[in-house]
Amino acid sequence: MKKILLTGVNGQVGHALAAQLQQQPIAQVQLISCTRQQLDLSQPVHIRQVIRQVKPDLIINPAAYTAVDQAETERELAFAINATAPQIIAEEAARVNAALIHFSTDYVYDGSKATAYLETDAVNPVSVYGASKLAGEQAIAAVGLPHLILRTSWVYGSYGKNFLKTIIRLAQSREQLRIVADQHGAPTADIAIAEAVAQLIERWHPHNAEQTGIYHLVNRGETTWYGFASEIVAQYQALALQQGWPALLLKALQAISTAEYPTPARRPQNSRLVSNKLEQVFGVRLPGWDTSLAQVMPALSALEN
Numbered sequence: 408m409k410k411i412l413l414t415g416v417n418g419q420v421g422h423a424l425a426a427q428l429q430q431q432p433i434a435q436v437q438l439i440s441c442t443r444q445q446l447d448l449s450q451p452v453h454i455r456q457v458i459r460q461v462k463p464d465l466i467i468n469p470a471a472y473t474a475v476d477q478a479e480t481e482r483e484l485a486f487a488i489n490a491t492a493p494q495i496i497a498e499e500a501a502r503v504n505a506a507l508i509h510f511s512t513d514y515v516y517d518g519s520k521a522t523a524y525l526e527t528d529a530v531n532p533v534s535v536y537g538a539s540k541l542a543g544e545q546a547i548a549a550v551g552l553p554h555l556i557l558r559t560s561w562v563y564g565s566y567g568k569n570f571l572k573t574i575i576r577l578a579q580s581r582e583q584l585r586i587v588a589d590q591h592g593a594p595t596a597d598i599a600i601a602e603a604v605a606q607l608i609e610r611w612h613p614h615n616a617e618q619t620g621i622y623h624l625v626n627r628g629e630t631t632w633y634g635f636a637s638e639i640v641a642q643y644q645a646l647a648l649q650q651g652w653p654a655l656l657l658k659a660l661q662a663i664s665t666a667e668y669p670t671p672a673r674r675p676q677n678s679r680l681v682s683n684k685l686e687q688v689f690g691v692r693l694p695g696w697d698t699s700l701a702q703v704m705p706a707l708s709a710l711e712n
């Protein structure tokens with residue numbers, strides 16, 4: 408029996424993972440899912456207590472401080488959750504001989520590369536959030552336990568807060584939306600991440616030191632936030648006709664530059680990540696981002712209409 412401890416079960420990825428691992432016929436998994444109350448990452452003592460008590464074989468840590476703009480003024484809290492907590496999780500995992508799957512972000516890069524990023528490319532975060540996530544990665548690597556650090560990007564789904572749901576909400580109440588069209592990346596569905604992680608759990612041999620390390624894990628293809636918003640609106644409108652959902656108020660999506668949409672945190676212009684390493688080492692290949700979006704959209708009906 409493999410005992411898995413999952414953090415942040417009320418987040419997008421945590422929620423999708425819990426659903427996936429409960430329905431997936433993964434051989435003999437006992438899943439212990441924790442909310443923030445059950446495992447508070449801002450409390451080092453609490454982290455140590457829970458891990459020592461549960462003694463898992465594998466810890467999956469999608470819990471994080473993800474408020475990118477707010478992090479600029481909450482640096483200490485962002486680092487406590489995204490850097491110190493992963494370090495403690497890794498130390499305790501090593502103590503009980505558990506392996507660790509941790510999530511990180513495209514925001515560890517500065518986005519200045521002309522082509523898509525490889526895991527071997529230099530990191531240089533341009534936001535506090537990105538810096539805190541990078542510090543978490545480095546802390547885990549320094550502990551030296553068997554681990555997978557999965558850098559994903561632009562996560563969305565039918566559950567939780569994300570760009571997809573923001574765009575639909577705004578498009579239901581506004582005639583015009585202005586969306587940045589000069590930041591490039593791949594929207595990645597929570598369910599695509601969960602399916603990929605379920606495969607990784609079956610295929611990863613934590614004692615094979617060569618498999619430990621950083622992997623990009625994103626839906627295939629690329630777009631911009633404007634391209635993503637356009638596809639969201641198009642898929643919503645097609646479904647609305649079929650399903651009788653209310654029409655959007657939106658009349659125009661306007662492509663704008665980053666300079667025209669000032670935010671407290673800087674975001675990389677290029678967030679494109681190559682996921683080939685994941686496919687080469689584990690045979691895990693994610694669908695195109697628009698395919699995953701089409702799988703997520705129907706699940707929005709109950710929430711949005």
Ligand SMILES: NC(=O)C1=CN([C@@H]2O[C@H](COP(=O)(O)OP(=O)(O)OC[C@H]3O[C@@H](n4cnc5c(N)ncnc54)[C@H](OP(=O)(O)O)[C@@H]3O)[C@@H](O)[C@H]2O)C=CC1
Binds near residue numbers: 416419446471488
């Ligand atoms: N969202 C995105 O676009 C991207 C996310 N990532 C990374 O992927 C991972 C999963 O992200 P995602 O699921 O989208 O994030 P969410 O913001 O949806 O969920 C984060 C979860 O972390 C929990 N959390 C926050 N603070 C604490 C704390 N002190 N103790 C315990 N739990 C806490 C939240 O709890 P509560 O529900 O109580 O608030 C929430 O459940 C993260 O590592 C993130 O950095 C990477 C790239 C893109």
Ligand SMILES: Cc1cn([C@H]2C[C@H](O)[C@@H](COP(=O)(O)OP(=O)(O)O[C@H]3O[C@@H](C)C(=O)[C@@H](O)[C@H]3O)O2)c(=O)[nH]c1=O
Binds near residue numbers: 475573668670
């Ligand atoms: C709502 C909105 C956003 N935008 C822009 C702002 C920004 O450049 C981009 C995305 O905005 P958001 O604030 O939704 O997304 P943001 O918080 O930057 O999303 C990031 O979250 C963290 C956790 C990650 O790790 C990243 O991979 C990434 O997904 O869209 C518009 O141009 N118009 C709009 O109406």
